[in-house]
Amino acid sequence: MIRVSLVIWLIVAAAVAVGLYQVKYEVQRLEEELGVVQSNIQENREALHVLEAEWSYLNRPARLSRLAKEHLDLQPLQPKQVAHVQQLPPRITEPENARADGEWPSLDGVPVPRRRPWSLQPQIASGATLASTGDRP
Amino acid sequence: MTEQVRACRPCQPQDIDRRAAARRRFLCMDGHRKEALETGRTRLLVAGVVFAFVFAVIGLRILDLAALSGAPSHVAARHPDGAPHAAQRADIVDRNGNILATTLPVPSLYANPREVAHPKDAAERLSRVLPDVSPGELAARLSSDRAFIWLKRGLSPRQQYRVNRLGIPGLYFREEERRFYPQGDLTAHVVGFTDIDNKGLAGIEQSFDEVLAGQHRSLRLSLDLRVQHILTEELSKAMAEFRAIGAAGVVMDARTGELVAMASLPSFNPANPGAADSEARFNRATLGLYEMGSVFKIFTTASVLESGAVRIGDRFDVSKPIRAARFTIRDYKPKDGKLTVPEIFMYSSNIGTVHMAMEAGTEVQQNTLAALGLTTPASVELPEVGTPMLPSPWREINTMTISYGHGLAVNPVQLTSAVAATVNGGVLHQPTLLTRDEAEAEASGKRVFSASTSGRMRQLMRLTVEYGTGGKADAEGYLVGGKTGTADKLRGGRYARDARIASFVGAFPMDDPRYVVFAMVDEPKGHKGTFGFATGGWVAAPVVREVISRAGPLLGVEPRDNVVVPEKEEHPLLVKVGAVKKDVRVAAR
Structure with a gap:
């Protein structure tokens, strides 16, 4: 009886020892990996920091405006280019000429357009009033 | 203890039946032996408890080290921004x-x-x-x-x-x-x-x-780099055009006092400040003290209107120069007859302004300027801040000259914040270089003028740009209002004729001012394009116009495309005056 329990205990002890050994080396390996990862993080951070500074240096307003003048056709914004959303023409999403029976109306067999051409008349009219008041006397 | 145990030993070998003997011995134990055994047991128990406790502590500590205190690595790995290491100075x-x-x-x-x-x-x-x-x-x-x-x-x-x-x-x-x-x-x-x-x-x-x-x-x-760039670029253009020795500019949020841009030219390379001369390193916007000239008429007019000594329709005779002490106060572009307050302001009449200031008196002027923070150093977060130069003693003649901006030298930043207080509804916000939201500004603001005086001043400043000396500052669509200023520089105790400060302070949009823009050019020289003039209206006003029309969209101010400027004769503030001629050409002063 004593011998059996002794053997079991010995086996358990050996198993624990082997396990400990494995875990210890696993931990050591992970520690090393962690160290490498951490130093990588630190390096990347420093690089990021330098790159941010460089980004900021390359984005100096003076340089950007010089490059924009050289390569782009952009011009300063004029007040009349700014408009409200309400001033935009209405967006037509529904077909207007659909009939209730699903048939498209046609004239002599030629189907009429599904949308009625949008009229600029009201907008032109309102724009004209704006323009006339906007002009300086 | 060993002695006591040994003492009971001799009886052991004599026993044959172990169980019986044990029973007998247990029974035969007298008080002395029993006590010894009890002592031993107690001591063993105490030792056991102590050891168990220590092992438990060690075990917990091991668990803690191994499993629980791994936080620093996690934190290091998951820190969101690229946090630099400890010793680094912040951006x-x-x-x-x-x-x-x-x-x-x-x-x-x-x-x-x-x-x-x-x-x-x-x-x-x-x-x-x-x-x-x-x-x-x-x-x-x-x-x-x-x-x-x-x-x-x-x-x-x-x-x-x-x-x-x-x-x-x-x-x-x-x-x-x-x-x-x-x-x-x-x-x-x-x-x-x-x-x-x-x-x-x-x-x-x-x-x-x-x-x-x-x-x-x-x-x-609080700076906005884009606005800073625009301001600097426009100032340096003006400097080059008028062969000036320097320039300064400020853009301030009228509602909070935040400095959105602040420029002083010439500038220097901060990477090598030792190579720059002291002129370049001098911050004109905060350290430089200047007699601002007619820009001060804003404060004079506001103070006399606020005090009630002068009403907007009052007329003052501007035909005769004022002689006081050994000075003669003249107008740059003399006018005949009597002018109303709006006319005095928009044509920038020195004589009329002096008359107005004298109606209210020295005390009103002193109190107003002090409340606007123009008599104490500005509280901006820079070590380089100039202390205003005040007259001492403050005589009547000083009141007269200060009313049109001579005899009191202030720096551009405090001037700008005082103008902001005049147009924003009358509340002074100390200028700041740090961000400040509107709630904070409201808590720290100090009321200087009533809302109605402030509204009146907005009208007058808009008038100056519509018909008066500041016409060149009118950025289309932004309802600019402002005031020109031209001051001769002091040289060795006298005013130099050829060296002057040309300035313009403007705000936009004038119906609800969001930003105040100040531009100042130091010793500009006129050229053919300006008919030889080098005044605030010719030199600094265009700078402000360009800054506003370029920076306005960036600052989120919506331009209007239906700005109506009535005929001068039909303007509500000017309509009573029949004598205003249509072809009056105003040289900015």
């Missing part, structure tokens, strides 16, 4: 997060001269890589008998590579931190600079030195 960024100042690691070269075998040869080879250090000096340093000597601090990566390639023994690098200003001279006067050990020597770097050294979070300023 300075503008209101949109653009970097104005940051700290970068740079290699510095030092030597251990005792390890350098051939100092002269080494110095010669080094001087080819480091052209800004003379070979003689290098040789002297390399042949000294110390164990450590700096050769050059702050090398570029290329220089480091080339020094390494020389392969001279005894030379070493040390990583150092160096302040770096990506925006160069654009924000030099605001941000300032540091010495080689990263200690702040000027500007925000100096006033927030401890804060910057002690934190990682970047310091956010």
Whole structure:
């Protein structure tokens, strides 16, 4: 009886020892990996920091405006280019000429357009009033 | 204890039946033996408990070390931003997060001269890589008998590579931190600079030195880099056009007192402040004190209207110059007859303004200027702030000259915040370079003028731009209002005829001012295009117009495309005056 329990205990002890050994080396390996990862993080951070500074240096307003003048056709914004959303023409999403029976109306067999051409008349009219008041006397 | 145990031993071998003997012995134990055994047991128990406790503590500690206290690595790995290591000075960024100042690691070269075998040869080879250090000096340093000597601090990566390639023994690098200003001279006067050990020597770097050294979070300023660029560019254009010696400009949020842009020209490179002359390093916007000229008529007019001494329809005779003490006060462009307050303001009549100021008196003027913060140094977060120059004693003649901006010198920033207080509904906000939201501003603001006076001043300033001396500041669509100023500079106790300060202060949009823009050009010289004029209206007003029309969209101010300017005769403020001629050409003054 004593011998059996002794053997079991010995086996358990050996198993624990082997396990400990494995875990210890696993931990050591992970520690090393962690160290490498951490130093990588630190390096990347420093690089990021330098790159941010460089980004900021390359984005100096003076340089950007010089490059924009050289390569782009952009011009300063004029007040009349700014408009409200309400001033935009209405967006037509529904077909207007659909009939209730699903048939498209046609004239002599030629189907009429599904949308009625949008009229600029009201907008032109309102724009004209704006323009006339906007002009300086 | 051993003795007691041994004492009961002799009886043991005599027993035959163990159980019986044990029973008997147990029974036969007298009080003395029993007591000894009890003592032993108790001691064993105590020892056991102590050991168990200690092992439990050790076990818990092991568990804690192994499983629970792994936090630092996790934190390090998951920290969201690129937090630099501890000793690094914090960045300075503008209101949109653009970097104005940051700290970068740079290699510095030092030597251990005792390890350098051939100092002269080494110095010669080094001087080819480091052209800004003379070979003689290098040789002297390399042949000294110390164990450590700096050769050059702050090398570029290329220089480091080339020094390494020389392969001279005894030379070493040390990583150092160096302040770096990506925006160069654009924000030099605001941000300032540091010495080689990263200690702040000027500007925000100096006033927030401890804060910057002690934190990682970047310091956010109220500046907007884009507006700063626009302001600087327009000022330098005006400087070049009028061959001026300097210029300054301020853009301020009228509702909070935040400085959105602040420029002083000429500027300098903060990476090498030692190379700049003192003129370039001088911050005209905060340290410079100037007699602002007619811009002060804003405060005079506002104060007399606020005090009730003068009403908007009152007329003053401006036909005769005023003689007081040994001065004669004249108008730049004399007018005949009597003018109303709006006319005095828009044509910038000195005589009329003096009459107005005298109606209200010296005390009103002093109190108003003090309430506007024009008699004490501005509370802006820079070490370079000039203290206003006041007349002492403040006589009647001083009241007269100060009413049109002579005899009291202030800096552009405090002037701008005083103008902001005049147009924003009458509440003064101290100028600041840090961000401040409207709730904070409301809590810290001080009322100077009533809302109705402020509204009246907005009308008058708009009038000046519509019909008066500030016409060249009218940025289309932005309802600019403002006031021109031209002041002769003091030279050796007298006013110089040929050296003057041309300035313009404007606000937009005038129905609900969001921003105040101030531009000042130092000693402009007129040219053919301006018919020889170098006044505020010709020099500084166009700068303000350009700044507003370029920066307006960036600042989120909606331009109007239906601005109606009535005929001058039909303007509600001017309609009573029949004598205004249509072809009056106003030279800005």
